[in-house]
Amino acid sequence: MTPPPGWYRDPSAPHQERWWDGTAWTEHRRAAEPVGYGPAVGQAPVP
Numbered sequence: 001m002t003p004p005p006g007w008y009r010d011p012s013a014p015h016q017e018r019w020w021d022g023t024a025w026t027e028h029r030r031a032a033e034p035v036g037y038g039p040a041v042g043q044a045p046v047p
Contacts, residue, residue, distance in 0.1 A: 003020060010018035010029060019028040 002022060005020060005022040007017040007030065008020050009032065010016045010025075013029075015032055016029050017032050019026045
């Protein structure tokens with residue numbers, strides 16, 4: 001089973017995303033979304 005269609009990290013250019021059509025890579029590329037950080041876990045708010 002293959003991954004569903006969507007934007008994925010381009011295996012040949014990790015700083016970009018490439019469209020996977022469900023069967024093969026297409027020529028469509030875009031800048032990769034920046035990876036963010038979630039909220040800190042286990043930290044109490046500062047009064």
